[in-house]
Amino acid sequence: MSRRPFVREVSRTRWYFRQPRYLRYMSREVTCIFIGAFALLLLCAVRRLSQGQAAWESFLAALEGPWSALGLVVILVFAVHNTTSWFNVTPKAMPVQIGEEFLPGKFIVAAHYVAWILVSLLVLYFAGVR
């Protein structure tokens, strides 16, 4: 009797179509492209700001228009998906044990949402939104 184990090849480019859970994972991972794009936009904004008022105003003018607004909305949707999908798994990474019990995960998730809202309000406050 001879051993001749058979190895099943896994497609390196289509593996995530095998299961809906893999597609869900990829939908979270692909958000990094949009987060990265927004980070680049922010860097451009800082650079233009450092170049003076005229440069800053031309940067703002370039952002006006329907295509730019659409792009920002798309980025916002992916950013929210990124944020919520990570918030929802935080209890796995940061379990809180109190005595012999664990704090229910929903409290840890809720704490992240509360912190998110507070930080957003602070940013809006410093941005001059009253």
Next chain:
Amino acid sequence: MSDRLVHLDVLRYDPETDSEPHFQHYEVTCKEEWVVLDALNAVKESIDPTLNYRWSCHMAVCGSCGMMINGEPKLSCHAFLRNYEGVIRVEPLANFPIERDLITVADDFIDKLKQVKPYLIPKDDKSIDEGEYKQTPAQLMKYRQFSMCINCMLCYAACPEYALAPGFLGPAAITLAHRYNLDSRDGGRDQRQEVIASDQGVWQCSFVGACSEVCPKAVDPAGALQQVKLASTLDWFKEHLLPGGKP
């Protein structure tokens, strides 16, 4: 108990005669209350005695009968026929080489399990006269969930990281290392950390989370791996930012 004719497509592979695996169709009469393992046993007993598969306890404890059932890693003793309609596709656990029929080669997993030293390494050796190593219920709860692992390898079959990078230590091995690291009686973390925080260790995991979704014992390996990442990151900060430079 009502009878039901169950249709199975089972992946067969005979290393002595087959160049690659192929599906074989079986029709077998089963009780509605049976599980897929019962159906396979009925096939072996009454239709085809050459069919090979592993099983032992028939109660989701031994972890031997893991298979892909309709593409999902399952313990076949825990997969009730009443939850399946039409033809049930039964294949060996994904991401492992096929030894024969539904039997996979588990050597890689066993080797990785050994590497993480999944046993208590006492902080201080005590003589038997000094009595047992005591633990409070709270200290037990810290790791109890992770101690429920039965080494069934379903998490490896679900993990796309392991499929694409077979060097990855994988969910169960790292979870068991974490289980002992969390144990108040244990002092072996430094030894395990060399393995689980290495290139092939926890950083290969990108948190797909499939391991926890398929775990039949609700161990939550994905949670364990994220906790190991956090602890390893803290180690790095302690090593590089604190005076003395030792984690």
